[in-house]
Amino acid sequence: MLLAELVSVLAPLQLSGSLQKQITGIVYDSRLVEPGNLFIAVPGFVHDGHDFIAEAAVRGAVAAIISREVLVPEQLTSISVTDSRRAMGVVADLYFGHPSRKLRVIGVTGTNGKTTTTFLIDNLLRMAGHQAGIVGTVHVRAGELRLEAVRTTPEALDLQRWLASMVEADVSHAILEVSSHALALDRVVGCEFDIAVFTNFTQDHLDWHGDMQNYLAAKARLFSGLSSGSKRNKLAIINLDDPVAPLLVRESKVPVITYGIKQAADIRAAEISLTPRGSRFKILQAGKLRGVTSVPTPGYFSVYNALAAIAVASFEGVTWASICDILPESAPVPGRFEPVRAGQPFDIIIDYAHTPDGLENILRTTRDFTSGRVIVVFGCGGDRDRSKRPLMGEVASKLADTVIITTDNPRSEDPRQIVGDILQGIMKSCEVIVDLDRASAIRRAVALAAPGDAVLIAGKGHETYQVFADSIIHFDDKEVAQQAVEVIRNEGMDSRRNSSFDRWGNS
Template sequence: MMLKDLLKEIAEKKIYGNSNIEITDITSDSRKVKDGSLFVAIKGTNENGHNYIHDAIKKGARALVVENFETISADYSLPIVIVPNSRHALGKLASALNGFPSEFMRLAAVTGTNGKTTITYLMESMIKSANYQSGVIGTISYRYKDKDIPATTTTPGADEIQKLLKKMLNEGITHVVMEVSSHALHQDRVLGCHFDVAIFTNLTAEHLDYHKDEEEYFKSKAKLFLNYMNGNKKKKKLAIINCDDPKGREILEMIKVDALKYGLNFKEDIFFSDIKLSIDGIKGTLNLPKEKIIVDSSLIGEFNALNIMAAVGGAIGMGLSKDAMEKGIKRLKGVPGRLERIDNHLGAYIFVDYAHTSDSLLKVTTTLKRLINGRLITLFGCGGDRDRKKRPIMGKVAVKNSNLTIITSDNPRNEDPKKIISEIEEGIKEEDVEKVDAKEFISTTNNGYLTEVDRRKAIEIALKSVRPSDCLLIAGKGHENYQIIGNKRIPFDDRKVVKEILEEMR
């Protein structure tokens, strides 16, 4: 595509040099520049792309998009485009260069603190049940046709998203579901995407190491509805809002598009008229604006009932039938690392879950506690170089809702894991729970908690403490197949470790 044609997407700009040149690729990563690339220099959280302009030129960049001239050498002969905000420019330019792919498919966005991944899996299952071609961009992987690409981030960069959507479109994908994180919204990574559906799940304190406070976090989430839904090119747009959450009701007052409301506490547009929750799943009748569907799901708990309602709302917006919704819900037997059940010979329930916030840990522990007859044993840790405020809160939540708790390492990154554990313990001090050693933990009939830095050892102690009818929850890492210690990613998958130790215990 000619640079001069590409630049028609940018309203405010200054062009220096010849724009009558062919551009074959676009990137904001100087390492990915190739001959014919348009390099867009972005000021990132940790790095400034303007510092890598020389590297981009050496690798074959044909033109530059920048925010200022300050880091540009006077002897650069290639075209330079000055824009007020290079992040904004990247999404628009990437969409244009890739032929505006989102305009030719049904595209749904899911945002909120918790539930995004499960909702995308549910919607993917419904889309397939309708015999449409599905694509997913999410925390676990980017999936379409026979491709399953491990995700590097929940929501990729703007240039990567548009390339991925184009590939999906070229492969015949008709319906795409995307997890949209608060980081992605704050950084305008989905600029250039035209959504048919936007889903809001909930909002609880999270990512406060990145966002200044909860209000800034909410504003980032709300951008999906205020900026991307109110102003995109799709003719029919639908917002799906959880009205059990006060922030959901705030969003409803802001938006200018049609909306469907859902919740367990209100009889809104989407609600259960009867529901039965058990350790084996969710059954009930779900009322929709024009019909009812029968829900028979292997997913567990009230929070998954909400996820089902959100996914059904999304399916309505994507034009799916009642039959596709019912079949899709029933066919999804589980989601990787989301209350993922591990078969065992101990006569116990063992789950691996991604719960890594105080709210998600509260929901999953209270859900399991209500559904089981035996004891609840919870194992978790907190990530390093992340929001420290949640650590004592998570400690308190765990011991209040569990019979036994093991505090261990999550991804300590560049922090001392012992210090992270001690900060978690601060929240336990006001609770009447005794700290015990490993031997006592395995044999005790009382409530208690244990600290063990080594996550594998912690899982082994937990498994050895399990009795028939007990429930063991291993929380925090879910689908992750690594542990970050320092700057290294070490292979570690809770699910594999559990299975290995169970085999050793036979």
């Protein structure tokens, strides 16, 4: 594609050099530049792409899009724009042939529940015969191609590349987790959505957004932008039980379907039955019974996620009978209220909860089905919203019997400072243990557990790494918990050889 064609969709402030250059690819990472590439200099959180233009030129770039004054090597055509990050989405959309226009694109946003909701939508559509792709926190999948995700919503260039891969793989529906960061940083610019789904809104990411108003404004952009573009048959799907629902309904300039449990929503769950093995409920649509179904995860939050997925599936033509049949067979979502079953006489649950509301939801659900004590292990991420740390400490101390505070991904922060912030919110009504070694903290929780207890390991969910200031190490909560159970089982076998006592009460 000629550079002139790519530049035609921009509004350059200044141009220098020839536009009659054949562009072989687009990159924003100078280390990945190949001869003939267009390099987009994007300011980042740590590094600024403008500082690497010379390196891009050495590697063979023929043009650069910039958004501040910088020395550009004379062999490069220079395209100056107001915002290079936004320009990246616009240019990538054109370069890859407007892939979102060839797909039904479903965006799911909200503080909690995005991953589970996208997985449920994916399962409903695929089991009903559609070809679906997914972009989210756990992985990215287009046809047979699947990769672990780097972030919830990829950079605009990467997102457009994945959407193009879906088109090539004959995918009909692209299901995207859309984070507030992605909306604020224009990662979904160039992506035309058909359906926008809102799960819920609670505190998170205030380190980035500054306050809840800005955070909500970022979320609302997904809905206010639905009316733009050339596609028709669009829809906003909104959780009517959330207090911000009226604002999002007003922002949506396309038809709206609401869902919920408490309010008179278009799609409602009624006669909900919660058990340790899942949630069963009736589906009402416009007050009419459409069927009875279940999901294999307990808790009201699970019902809300299911209702959002049901609303999408029904709008996309999946029959109510199929929805009711498919949902109970949904595969577990990695790290989302995921049980660890290693033969122990108590529950171990892994969950990604890393907000006050998310932690409260899973603790209340765990408490509902636990006859013994609830032991929670959690920490808070470094270089992230500090204001939520004492709130999470307060929630944990109110709803758990034993709270073990440990590291999450401390990043560049001192883990002791993070723990100190959490401790400010701790109530004095429970046992509190601080263990900065996450593996040790998990082993301690498992060792403390007795038959009938529950160990909840929160914060990292599906993640298989831990991020420190100077390193990233392999770390898997589920793996460590299974190993801890095995160690105690072996100790019990040894003790039975010497006496008839087993610490888990077996003889």
